[in-house]
Amino acid sequence: MDERAALGLIGDALPDAGDDCAVVGSTVITTDMLHETTDFPPGTTRYTAGWRSVGASLSDVAAMGAAATAAVAVYGAPSFEERELRDFLRGAREVCETTGARYVGGDLDGHEEFTVATTAMGETDTPVMRDGATPGESVCVTGRIGRSAGGFRLFETDPERANELFRFEPRVAAGRAVAPHASAMMDSSDGLARSLHQLGEASDCGFAVEYDRFPVHESVETVATDGTDARELAVHFGEDFELVFTTDDPEHVREVSPVPVSVIGEVIEAGVEMDGEPLPDRGYTH
Amino acid sequence: MDERAALGLIGDALPDAGDDCAVVGSTVITTDMLHETTDFPPGTTRYTAGWRSVGASLSDVAAMGAAATAAVAVYGAPSFEERELRDFLRGAREVCETTGARYVGGDLDGHEEFTVATTAMGETDTPVMRDGATPGESVCVTGRIGRSAGGFRLFETDPERANELFRFEPRVAAGRAVAPHASAMMDSSDGLARSLHQLGEASDCGFAVEYDRFPVHESVETVATDGTDARELAVHFGEDFELVFTTDDPEHVREVSPVPVSVIGEVIEAGVEMDGEPLPDRGYTH
Numbered sequence: 370m371d372e373r374a375a376l377g378l379i380g381d382a383l384p385d386a387g388d389d390c391a392v393v394g395s396t397v398i399t400t401d402m403l404h405e406t407t408d409f410p411p412g413t414t415r416y417t418a419g420w421r422s423v424g425a426s427l428s429d430v431a432a433m434g435a436a437a438t439a440a441v442a443v444y445g446a447p448s449f450e451e452r453e454l455r456d457f458l459r460g461a462r463e464v465c466e467t468t469g470a471r472y473v474g475g476d477l478d479g480h481e482e483f484t485v486a487t488t489a490m491g492e493t494d495t496p497v498m499r500d501g502a503t504p505g506e507s508v509c510v511t512g513r514i515g516r517s518a519g520g521f522r523l524f525e526t527d528p529e530r531a532n533e534l535f536r537f538e539p540r541v542a543a544g545r546a547v548a549p550h551a552s553a554m555m556d557s558s559d560g561l562a563r564s565l566h567q568l569g570e571a572s573d574c575g576f577a578v579e580y581d582r583f584p585v586h587e588s589v590e591t592v593a594t595d596g597t598d599a600r601e602l603a604v605h606f607g608e609d610f611e612l613v614f615t616t617d618d619p620e621h622v623r624e625v626s627p628v629p630v631s632v633i634g635e636v637i638e639a640g641v642e643m644d645g646e647p648l649p650d651r652g653y654t655h
Numbered sequence: 656m657d658e659r660a661a662l663g664l665i666g667d668a669l670p671d672a673g674d675d676c677a678v679v680g681s682t683v684i685t686t687d688m689l690h691e692t693t694d695f696p697p698g699t700t701r702y703t704a705g706w707r708s709v710g711a712s713l714s715d716v717a718a719m720g721a722a723a724t725a726a727v728a729v730y731g732a733p734s735f736e737e738r739e740l741r742d743f744l745r746g747a748r749e750v751c752e753t754t755g756a757r758y759v760g761g762d763l764d765g766h767e768e769f770t771v772a773t774t775a776m777g778e779t780d781t782p783v784m785r786d787g788a789t790p791g792e793s794v795c796v797t798g799r800i801g802r803s804a805g806g807f808r809l810f811e812t813d814p815e816r817a818n819e820l821f822r823f824e825p826r827v828a829a830g831r832a833v834a835p836h837a838s839a840m841m842d843s844s845d846g847l848a849r850s851l852h853q854l855g856e857a858s859d860c861g862f863a864v865e866y867d868r869f870p871v872h873e874s875v876e877t878v879a880t881d882g883t884d885a886r887e888l889a890v891h892f893g894e895d896f897e898l899v900f901t902t903d904d905p906e907h908v909r910e911v912s913p914v915p916v917s918v919i920g921e922v923i924e925a926g927v928e929m930d931g932e933p934l935p936d937r938g939y940t941h
Contacts, residue, residue: 375735375763382744386760393725393759393776396682400774402729402764439679443688443772449661458668473679474672477661478688486729486772488686490679 387571388498389432389555390491397491399429404484410521412528413535415453418485419460420536425558426489427468427539428610432556433498434548435491437470437541442487445480457485460536468541491541493548499571501552502615506636508568508576509619510584511543511612511628514561515599518606518653519588534588540612546625547614554614559652560607565641566650568613576641578634578648580604604643606653674784674857675718675841676777683777685715690770696807698814699821701739704771705746706822711844712775713754713825714896718842719784720834721777723756723827728773731766743771746822754827777827779834785857787838788901792922794854794862795905796870797829797898797914800847801885804892804939805874820874826898832911833900840900845938846893851927852936854899862927864920864934866890890929892939 370378380387390397403409403422413421423440430437442461444454458472465472470489478484502508520534540556547554553572557564561583565576585603593599615636616622623630641648656664666673676683689695689708699707709726716723728747730740744758751758756775764770788794806820826842833840839858843850847869851862871889879885901922902908909916927934 370735370737370740372735372763372765375737375740378737378740379744379760379763382741383748383758383760385757391725391727391759393757396725396776398725398727398759398774398776400727400729400761400772402731402762402766402770402772404731404764404766406767407765439677439682439684441677441684441686441774443686445688445690445770449656449658451656451661451664454656454661454664455668458665462669471671471679472669473677473684474665474669475686476688477658477665478690479658479693480688480690480768480770481692482767484688484731484766484770486686486688488684488727488774490682490684490776 389429392496395492395494397430397433397435397496399426400488401425402486405482410524412524414532415456416460417532417535419457420464422485422487423461424464424537424539426487427470427541428556430489430491431539431541431544432554432612433493433496434544435493435496436545437468437489437491439471439473440465440487440489441473441475442485443476443478445478445484447481468539497548497551497554499553499555499568502568502572502574502636503552504574504636504638506552506615506617507619507632508615508634508636509630509632511540511630513584513586514609514611515589515603516586517608518602519586519592522592537610539610543626543628544612546627547622550616550618550622551614554612557609557611557613558607560605562604562648563650563652564613569641575637575639576634577637578643580644582631582633584631605651675715678782681778681780683716683719683721683782685712686774687711688772691768696810698810700818701742702746703818703821705743706750708771708773709747710750710823710825712773713756713827714842716775716777717825717827717830718840718898719779719782720830721779721782722831723754723775723777725757725759726751726773726775727759727761728771729762729764731764731770733767754825783834783837783840785839785841785854788854788858788860788922789838790860790922790924792838792901792903793905793918794901794920794922795916795918797826797916799870799872800895800897801875801889802872803894804888805872805878808878823896825896828913830898832913833908836902836904836908837900840898843895843897843899844893846891848890848934849936849938850899855927861923861925862920863923864929866930868917868919870917891937
C-alpha cells in the first residue's frame with residue numbers, strides 16, 4: 370500500500386491520530402522522521418538539519434494552536450563527529466528558542482544513513498483541529514510559500530543561502546494568536562494544494578483560491594525556469610511550514626498575528642479549485 | 656568519538672538530558688530509535704517490533720517512577736505492507752495497554768532499513784533520578800535479567816518463543832510503587848553491569864553485588880553454552896528492561912511492588928564489584 374493508504378489505516382486504527390498532533394488531555398504531541406536521501410540535500414549542514422528537523426515537529430504543535438513546551442530528537446548517523454553533533458544540537462536548541470520551547474535532549478543511534486527522529490510537545494486547552502471549516506469562511510496562509518522549494522534548488526549554486534532558507538521559523542506564536550479565531554488549521558508541509566485537500570476532506574468542504582493572492586516567496590522567482598515551474602513550486606512543492614487555516618474574521622486575524630497573513634480564497638461546499646479550475650491533490654515529485 | 660563520549664557531549668550541552676527521561680515540569684519524556692540490523696534479529700515479527708520498541712520508551716518512563724500517559728512511534732520501512740503495519744500497531748497499542756498509557760499514533764517514513772523511532776511521556780511530581788544513592792542502602796532489581804539474551808539466541812531454533820521473550824512488560828506499575836522508597840533508579844537496558852556503573856557515576860558511589868542473588872531468567876540456562884557464558888549473558892548482555900534501584904527499605908519495597916524484587920547487594924563508597932572482584936563497565940558485544 371502507498372503511504373497515504375497506510376496513513377489512512379493508522380487513522381482508522383487510532384482515533385487519536387490523523388491531525389497534526391495527537392491530543393492527550395491538554396498536551397499535544399507529534400513525531401517525525403527525516404533522513405538524508407529525502408530531506409537533507411547534499412550541502413545541508415548539521416546545524417540546518419537540527420534546526421529543520423526539530424522545527425518540523427514544532428510546526429505541527431503550532432498547527433494545533435498550542436504553546437510549544439519541549440522537543441527531543443534522536444540523532445542517527447554512521448559515526449558521531451563532535452563538530453557535527455555540536456552543530457546539530459545548536460540548531461535544535463536555537464529553533465526551540467524561537468518558539469519558547471525547551472530542547473531537552475534525546476538519544477543517539479548508530480545508523481547507516483543520517484536519520485533524525487524528532488518529537489515535540491505543546492499545551493493547549495482548545496486545540497484547533499482540521500475538521501471545523503465552514504463554507505463562506507476565508508482560507509488564509511501565514512508567511513510565504515515556496516521558501517523550501519527555493520532553498521532546495523539553491524544547494525548546488527549557493528549552499529549558504531540554501532541552508533538559510535531551510536531554517537524556517539516555526540509559526541508557534543502565530544498559531545497561538547490565530548487559534549481563537551480559526552475554525553480549522555494545519556501546516557503546509559505537504560504543499561498548499563495537498564493541505565487544502567486534506568482540510569477539505571477533514572471538514573467535508575471545498576476551497577476556491579486565487580493564485581494571484583498566494584504569498585509566493587521571492588526565492589521561487591530566482592530558481593524557477595519559467596512561470597509554470599514557479600507555480601508548480603509554490604503550489605505543490607511543499608516542505609514549507611506555514612499555517613493554512615480558515616476563519617470568519619480574517620481582518621481581525623491579520624491584526625493579531627505576529628507574522629503576515631494572506632487571505633487566498635474562501636471555503637466552498639465541495640471541490641478544491643484555483644482560479645476556477647480543479648486543483649489536483651498532489652505534491653511535487655522530488 | 657564513540658557513542659558514550661557523544662552522549663557525554665549531549666549531557667554537557669543539555670542539562671535536562673542524561674537521565675532515563677528528560678523532565679519538563681511534571682511531564683517526563685523520552686525517545687529512542689531501534690532498527691533492523693541491531694535490534695530486530697531475523698524472525699522478529701512486526702507485532703513484536705511494535706511492542707518492543709514502544710516498550711523500550713515506556714521502560715524509561717517507568718525508570719523515573721512516573722505514570723505513563725502516551726506514546727507515539729515513527730514506522731520507517733522500505734514498503735508499507737498492510738499486514739505488517741497492522742501487526743506493528745497492534746503490538747504498540749497492546750504494550751501501552753499493559754501500562755495504562757495511550758498509543759496515540761505517529762508517522763510513516765519510507766526508509767531503506769526497517770527503523771522505528773518511539774517517544775513516550777509520563778507524569779510525576781517526584782521523578783526518581785539516578786543521582787540519589789547513598790552508601791549503606793540496598794541495590795535491587797525487578798523481575799528477571801537475561802530474558803532478552805535468551806530470546807536473542809532462540810530466534811533460529813524457536814522463533815515463537817524468542818518473540819515471546821522479546822515482548823517484555825514495561826515496569827511502569829512497579830516503578831510507581833517503588834518510587835517513594837527509591838533513592839536512585841534507572842532501567843537495565845544497557846545490561847546490569849553497565850547500569851550499576853552509570854548509577855554509581857551519577858550518585859558518586861559504588862556497589863558490591865553477589866552473582867548468586869541475581870534473579871537470572873530461566874531462558875539463560877537453556878541457551879548458554881556453559882556457566883561462564885550464562886554469567887556473561889545475565890550480567891552484560893542487557894536489552895532487558897528491568898528497573899535497577901537503590902533503597903533504604905528493601906523489605907517494604909518488596910511488599911508494595913507488584914512484581915518480584917531481588918536485593919542483589921549494597922551501595923558502597925566507590926567501585927563496582929561482584930563477589931569481591933571488580934565488575935567491568937562493559938556491555939555485551941553483539
